[in-house]
Amino acid sequence: MSLVLGNFSFTEVSPRRYVITVAQSELRGVVEAVVKEESYLSSISAVDLPKDGKIELNYIFWSVKHKAALVIKVLVNRENPVVPSISDIVPGATKSEVETYDLMGVVFEGNKNLRRGFMVPEDVVAKGVYPLRKDSGV
Amino acid sequence: MVIVEIPIGPQHPALHEPIMLKVKTDGEEVVEVAVTTGYNHRGIEKLLEKNSWIRGMYIAGRVCGICNAVHTQTYVQGVEKLMGVEPTPRANYIRTMVMELERIHSHMLICAVMAEIVGFDTLFMLMMRDRERVMYLKELITGSRVHADIHVLGGVKRDVDEVRRARILDELRKIEERLKYYKKVYESDYTLIRRLSEVGRISKSDAIRLSVVGPTLRASGVKSDVRFDDPYAAYSEIPFNVEYRDEGDSWARMMVRLDEALESVNIVRYTVEKLPQGPAVPKTIPRAAKPGEVISRVEAPRGELLYHIVSTGGSNPYRVKIRTPSFLNILNTESTYLGHRLADVPVIFASYDPCISCTERVVVVDEKSGRKAYVSLKELARGG
Structure with a gap:
């Protein structure tokens, strides 16, 4: 089973869970397609994959119209994790992006609110580590 | 009019979402609200990674x-x-x-x-x-x-x-x-x-x-x-x-x-x-x-x-x-306070069902003199 939104095809991985893996350049396009389907952003979940040198970002949307979770997966380079911000398309994404930056160190280009210490205590910020990375030593 | 910044919170460590609302007011009218978090980040996500599946249940x-x-x-x-x-x-x-x-x-x-x-x-x-x-x-x-x-x-x-x-x-x-x-x-x-x-x-x-x-x-x-x-x-x-x-x-x-x-x-x-x-x-x-x-x-x-x-x-x-649901409900609703009176801030905040007792402490700062006074959220709701 798959769900097609615009040029993007989501694959059903389990009941009511649809996943698509896209390149960074396509991210904003697919988010725009998803938002048209009465979707709100539930969460941005980042998974550190040090063996592959990548960080996996999961943009988890819930579509009220389709009654399904739409997950957009994007892989970013671990050494230079930069990804375009979607906070102008989905205002609800602003704080999730700040949280992900603070805990995992992914830079969302275009989000003006990015700052350290949003969640992380000052002593950890002073060390310059991102606590949810596997090699952070926290 | 002078814009006065009124920080509401931060607060009690025993509750799950200690938070601070920095409210800027022009007279009685709210013109800006910024939510500040991170006063008691417990690192539970990291803790879950370090513990077994069964211990995670209790965490x-x-x-x-x-x-x-x-x-x-x-x-x-x-x-x-x-x-x-x-x-x-x-x-x-x-x-x-x-x-x-x-x-x-x-x-x-x-x-x-x-x-x-x-x-x-x-x-x-x-x-x-x-x-x-x-x-x-x-x-x-x-x-x-x-x-x-x-x-x-x-x-x-x-x-x-x-x-x-x-x-x-x-x-x-x-x-x-x-x-x-x-x-x-x-x-x-x-x-x-x-x-x-x-x-x-x-x-x-x-x-x-x-x-x-x-x-x-x-x-x-x-x-x-x-x-x-x-x-x-x-x-x-x-x-x-x-x-x-x-x-x-x-x-x-x-x-x-x-x-x-x-x-x-x-x-x-x-x-x-x-x-x-x-x-x-x-x-x-x-x-x-x-x-x-x-x-x-x-x-x-x-x-x-x-x-x-x-x-x-x-x-x-x-x-x-x-x-958690409050992460979205509290942080994404900064714009809903604008244009209301200061006394409405606690009402709107409570209507999102946050852990309100955390915020039972308010510091009022007069920007001109730097004078500080402590007011409880209840007094604020009753018109300060």
Whole structure:
């Protein structure tokens, strides 16, 4: 089973869970397609994959119209994790992006609110580590 | 006019979301609100990575005191999927029973707090008194008044016997009667209506754009409920209505909660009366999960609660992402305070059902003289 939104095809991985893996350049396009389907952003979940040198970002949307979770997966380079911000398309994404930056160190280009210490205590910020990375030593 | 910045919070470490609202006002009118977090980040996601699947069950339950069973449920149902375990129907019904009792007392708590904030202390006292009946039922079923910890992987920790079932039904009658009365109070009391209606309105399109969830979303006319749209535990077998309203203001949010609490009474009654036969407590508990990932969603009292659990096999999770409903409801609603009076800020804030007692401390700073004065949130709500 798959769900097609615009040029993007989501694959059903389990009941009511649809996943698509896209390149960074396509991210904003697919988010725009998803938002048209009465979707709100539930969460941005980042998974550190040090063996592959990548960080996996999961943009988890819930579509009220389709009654399904739409997950957009994007892989970013671990050494230079930069990804375009979607906070102008989905205002609800602003704080999730700040949280992900603070805990995992992914830079969302275009989000003006990015700052350290949003969640992380000052002593950890002073060390310059991102606590949810596997090699952070926290 | 001079713009004055009024920081509300930060606060008590015992509550799960210590937070600070920096409110800028022009006279009485609110012109800017910035929410500041991070006063008590406990690193629970990291803690879950470092502990086994079974220990994680108890850590997840400690994320929140008020809605602990739903946190355990979200974690456990995700892990059960990764382990390939199915809870028995009876266990599912008992889980649902506990979670719905939690919804009733959580909604009663915030309705009581809202009454206190607008200066209706008698209603606060009465609601908190009757809330104890629900806490008693929770203790009767789980053995503990606050932290349920009734889940185990594949079932529940203790069964519900015939004596307890009769007791629950008896108490539910009293709780329902009181809830109906409180609904009538919220519907008809002049002060409550004047303080709550037309305050902090969110339109239907804004609610989705701002990604708010739960009663906040439903009060803006969006019929979205995880229990109904994405059923878990025993919800696919239980008939119930999704309560929603179109007004979108603080009053509508409280009314949705009261309607929902009444609906929850029916759900608890259904689970007690139709409790399936069979075992509820599993004999063995699995310890290792298969590699994979799962997105687990539950309708907590405050809205959609989401866990993203990643497993690479073995005894520990690889990554657990927790997104609590208040994260969205509090942080994404900064714009809804604008244009209202300062005394409306606590009302709007409480209508999102945060842990309000955290914010019982306010510092007022006069920017010109740098003079500081301490005012409680209650005084502020009464006009400072």
